Amino acid sequence: MTRVIACIDGSASAPAVCDYAAWAAVSLETPLTFVHVLDQRQYPVAADLSGTIGLGSREHLLDELASLDEQRGKLALEQGKIMLAAAKDRAMKSGVDAPECKQRHGDLLDCLQELEGETRLLVIGRQGESSSGLNQHVGSQLENVIRIMHRPILVAPVHFQKPESAMLAFDGSATTRKGVEMLASSPLLKGLPIHLVMVGQENHESSAQLGWAKDILVNAGYAVFAEARSGEIEPTLHAYQKEHGIDLLVMGAYGHSRIRQLLVGSTTTSMLRTTTSPLLLLR
Incomplete structure (x- = not known):
């Protein structure tokens, strides 16, 4: 079954993405799935720091760095779960019946390509979590998403307004x-x-x-x-x-x-x- 797929992250556009996705799902009478991807470039699964030993690093420092990396990944995972839960609750209040939530660790483009077969409409924010300001260029991955996807894409601004025309x-x-x-x-x-x-x-x-x-x-x-x-x-x-x-x-x-x-x-x-x-x- 095809569905509305909405990309959720920690950006300022995330609430509007939720609302536009809910509006689209209700209008299309189709299921809604929220997706949160932990970018492997920001949150690697495991840190390999062994190559730095030859540069004079001490073994206990490497252990601490690896531990910090692991903690960052766990915190990001938990934050993602909280965002997905909030998105689900927000969509249900807008009339969506039982939205689904998916969390992936990897690359956003790979994830969206994997989900393309079940995507009826993709909803994504104009800027991603890594963008530093609303007046800056659009999200760094957005144009790549537009190029690789063969499904309709709804690019959401920061604020939601129900379309009337x-x-x-x-x-x-x-x-x-x-x-x-x-x-x-x-x-x-x-x-x-x-x-x-x-x-x-x-x-x-x-x-x-x-x-x-x-x-x-x-x-x-x-x-x-x-x-x-x-x-x-x-x-x-x-x-x-x-x-x-x-x-x-x-x-x-x-x-x-x-x-x-x-x-x-x-x-x-x-x-x-x-x-x-x-x-x-x-x-």
């Missing part, structure tokens, strides 16, 4: 056309007005593509507002979103047109950093 950045590519069909067939955003925004020069072809997307969503029961605008993609999308007070931005994770620039290199980081709303990436 959504905007789909549409460019007519196969990726965004598939995204339109995914939204039409999914209960996730049912009942929300959808704004279809195409950035670029308006012509007969773009108008036809926008009309096709609008018809698909209208036939699925959505209230749809479709508009083509000229300008640079990122500021144009942000301006439209602010102008209409839209709560959720929806995009194709990888396209084959100008929209692709949003998720490659520095532009990806910029888009994720500058938006204050959740970002749903469709694959």
Whole structure:
């Protein structure tokens, strides 16, 4: 059975991740699993310090260092259990029936790939536990997660706000056309007005593509507002979103047109950093 998978850590985004995951699980009527991964780079299972003996370290000091390493790992494990328990309680208060909790020791990317087969939607914070400030770059592993996952990803900001409207950045590519069909067939955003925004020069072809997307969503029961605008993609999308007070931005994770620039290199980081709303990436 597929489920919503939510990544929980000690970051400022963790409460919002819980709330967006609970909202998604209730909307999709699907189970919810919280996952906490103890990064092996921060909390190694066992320390091997034998190589430092030749540098003059004393044996009792090595024992103490190994013991401290072990204590750090145990404390991190216990902290993770506490965070998972709190996340489960928070989700149940939001209407989720019996969320599951999983704790892993290893690499986040490996863990998510292992769980990909049962993932319907991944919810992850914009910044991870190791990020030092909210105005810093997005979480160091987020872009890697976006690249390796072949499931929809909901990137949560620091604060939760229940989505009341959504905007789909549409460019007519196969990726965004598939995204339109995914939204039409999914209960996730049912009942929300959808704004279809195409950035670029308006012509007969773009108008036809926008009309096709609008018809698909209208036939699925959505209230749809479709508009083509000229300008640079990122500021144009942000301006439209602010102008209409839209709560959720929806995009194709990888396209084959100008929209692709949003998720490659520095532009990806910029888009994720500058938006204050959740970002749903469709694959």
